[in-house]
Amino acid sequence: MLESHKASSGNNSHSPLESSMTIRKINLIKKNAGSVVEAARGSLMNTSSLIDKDQVHDLESAYWDLKERYSNTATSLAEKDRSHQSEIQSLLECVERDKDLLNTLISQVSEKDAVYGSRIETLRELVNDKDAQLAKLQERLDNIKYHEEKVRKKMQRELQQQIVIVREEIVNMTTEYKHSFEEAQQNLSKRIRDLKKAYNAQLQENVNSFERRKEESRKQEDASKAHYELLLSEKDMEFKRYQQKIEADISSMQKELDQVRKELNRTCDELYEKKKEYTMALEKNDQLNILLKENQQIINDKGHTFSELDCKVHELTRSNESLSKKLFAEESLRRQLHNTIQELKGNIRVFCRVRPFLPRECQKSDELESIFQYPDSHSLEPRELLLKGPNIESSLGHVHDKSYFFSFDRVFPPEATNESVFQEITHLVQSAIDGYNVSVFAYGQTGSGKSYTMLSNDGMVTRAVKQIFEYVELLKEKGWRYKLQGQFLEIYNEKIYDLLSKNGLMQQQKHDIHHDERERRTTVDNVRVIDFEDEDMVYKMLGKAAENRFIAATKANERSSRSHTVFTLYIDGWNESMNQVCRGTLNLVDLAGSERLSFSKAEGERLRETQAINKSLSCLGDVIHALGVATYVAGKGKNHIPYRNSKLTYLLRYALGENAKTLMFVNVSPLKSQIMDTLNSLRFAKKVNDTRIGPMIKNRESMSFGT
Structure with a gap:
């Protein structure tokens, strides 16, 4: 028995140092996470052309709420660790006192063994009853700890899933903006073609009018010819200026789109780094939980009375109730974030x-010939579809294909x-x-x-x-x-x-x-x-x-x-x-x-x-x-x-x-x-x-x- 006490006290000497080192690592991770969040916030605010500022603040507020709850959890664990260390020290002192008392009792028992033999047997039976009660209480305690660990892991898993979903939404919005730009570019090209067609029709009408006037009066031929050549030159210059303006607008929009793409890519990279840091924090939290379990096991091994174990049971029961309340709060937050994501999708x-x-x-x-093409089939979430229509013959006898482009939320x-x-x-x-x-x-x-x-x-x-x-x-x-x-x-x-x-x-x-x-x-x-x-x-x-x-x-x-x-x-x-x-x-x-x-x-x-x-x-x-x-x-x-x-x-x-x-x-x-x-x-x-x-x-x- 004395050797087991010494071994237990020897193992306990390393626990406070390991726990304090773990807490310092968690605090360092929390500081780094804050700087990363500020950088991500700045990038998101710069992308106001893609994401509404109110939505950015909503997502940011949700993240800071999660971070605050995680910080409170780490603080609570540190406080429990310090409480456990003081309890262990108290138990070690009790062990030393019990050891001295045991030596005294052994000498007294040796002297009076013949007189009090029957009484010692009765005391042994009482000890066995207490051991049975302790075993039942230990079983209850293990069940409560198992339920607490299960709830904690589920909460961590749901939080990690929410981070992944938010990142996917940012990627989806980037893709959608790209499609919108391509559609606008196609509309501009179509508008240019329509203007060219209208201009050619107007030019043809002017030429025909010129021919009629030529037949009516030969004398005005030179003046009319000069007039229409001047008009044609003005129209050509006007068309070239308009075409240059459209090309400049397209170039400007392309530059803006490239800048937005760079900013979104940078934001995605920062979010990915944030996810890695959060994963590391979860791993450190798991290590801290292992240390807490070891400390709890030492406390349980040193427990000798029913009243002490009963206090622990009540404490864990209150902790379980607190975790249940936190679980309800996390469920409400999950529903809010889920609904926000669906609103962003439309x-x-x-x-x-x-x-x-x-x-x-x-x-x-x-x-068997396919009438469909999938321009973005390489994408993780294809959205584009090209329908190849029947051949069309022009008035000049030329045959060409007629195709129709469509874009949806998903194409299967x-x-x-x-x-x-x-x-x-x-x-x-x-x-x-x-x-x-x-x-x-x-x-x-x-x-x-x-x-x-x-x-x-x-x-x-x-x-x-x-x-x-x-x-x-x-x-x-x-x-x-x-x-x-x-x-x-x-x-x-x-x-x-x-x-x-x-x-x-x-x-x-x-x-x-x-x-x-x-x-x-x-x-x-x-x-x-x-x-x-x-x-x-x-x-x-x-x-x-x-x-x-x-x-x-x-x-x-x-x-x-x-x-x-x-x-x-x-x-x-x-x-x-x-x-x-x-x-x-x-x-x-x-x-x-x-x-x-x-x-x-x-x-x-x-x-x-x-x-x-x-x-x-x-x-x-x-x-x-x-x-x-x-x-x-x-x-x-x-x-x-x-x-x-x-x-x-x-x-x-x-x-x-x-x-x-x-x-x-x-x-x-x-x-x-x-x-x-x-x-x-x-x-x-x-x-x-x-x-x-x-x-x-x-x-x-x-x-x-x-x-």
Whole structure:
């Protein structure tokens, strides 16, 4: 026993030095981090042409909040380390006193062993009972420490992910600015060509007028000729001056863009260095935690009484409660940063997906030539698409290609999988869990892959449901509870049908739409709403809805979906400890296929279906266009939004607009025979992508659990 005491006291002599050295390293890292942040702040303020200053200050404030919490954590750990050292010293003194007392007791026991033998046996039994109690308390203490370590690691991992996301957003904004500049450059080139064309036409008209005057009067030929030559010279000089001005403007814009690129690259490098320093700080923090664990183990080994261990248990319990409160605060901050990133990306985003050739299409050699090119396919996030149109013959007999350039938030080539596509919408699904109205549309011509993208076994609906259930399970550890409900509706010939209704009732019931402005939710009469307990219930519901959906054959597609389907998932969450409620809605919409009547050859009932589909899609475009208009009519408030022009837009009133986050997939076919439908779809998608809408409103509020 004496040898073990000496060994313990020897090991303890190195702990204060190692702990103090670790604390000094952490303080040095904190000082360096401050200088790096100031440099990054200056660079960000210089890029005001790319990022709004308010957004810069918001991001900066978020970072300094994180840094302050990290500093407080390091200070708290240092204070605990000093407290532990004093406790260890006190315990060592107790050990020395106990050692002297033990020697005295040994001599007394030797003298009176015969007299007090039975009493010693009783004392040994009491000691064994105390050892058993200590073992139970040690087990409780280990469990509490494990939970504390788990929570701390999760917090560090989430903070590191937020830093990575912010850096990616800066790169995305740089790429978007580059595309905007290239588009402006193309517009300038087009304007120059138009001016040249107009000038040539005016010149030709002047020459013709000159010829007529020449025929009328020979005597004025010399004077008229000199006049028109002078006019021609003036026009040439004017055109050259205008062309030089445009070239100078282009050169100036190019220089500004190069300067902005350099500043952004420098900012990205500084953020990368900041990330490295933050990672090193986390590693140092882990080392400090290891030292703290060793000190805690020494304290536990030296504990001899139940009262001392009980005090430690209460202390760790209070620490656990404090960490839980910090965890709630970090979760709120994560939601705010996540929403800020989504606002920077825009409320309405458009992804373009090109489907691959089908096996039966590969047998037609004239269809296998690709009509698409991907100018930035080497990029990590391709955004550009070039559609090669049919050959055009000029009046002089020259044949040339007609190409159309489009730019979207993302472009997915034919080889893209549903898994890679879904990775781009996981943040939107997360927003629905956080309490926002989120909608995902699939738009395109018949047979372009909309239903495969949305409703296949590994499509967006299935993957979104899986993500929601997984994240809801994780949030249970933070005190959140959720109720998930869903409905599946179909709009066919401007009538609403409940795909989950019982057999025989689908065609009979009337469904009226109602809007709750306070809750920002839409309800429909006589619609079956299902409570989802697990993922399997959702998949069964999707199977039943698929059986009831209207399917008919057209010349454009053998199994063309003749209706719009809207799967709505209501996500209601509450947290008693935080006194908060959040109500999110996720709408996953599979639109009916758009097609030209001249190509589909529809007749009779199919003709009326096609007309109803094209009308509702046109109304959807009108609503999106109206939402993007920022002007106000004097005395009448905001511009009218024509939601009521279609059942589809009226049903999705809160799924569109400034209070919602919207993503539209434009699905296109690679077939040359459908190139005009493809062009129309891409033009509609570009119109949507150019729409800019104001900030979102989150359905989150405080609550009272007494009612």
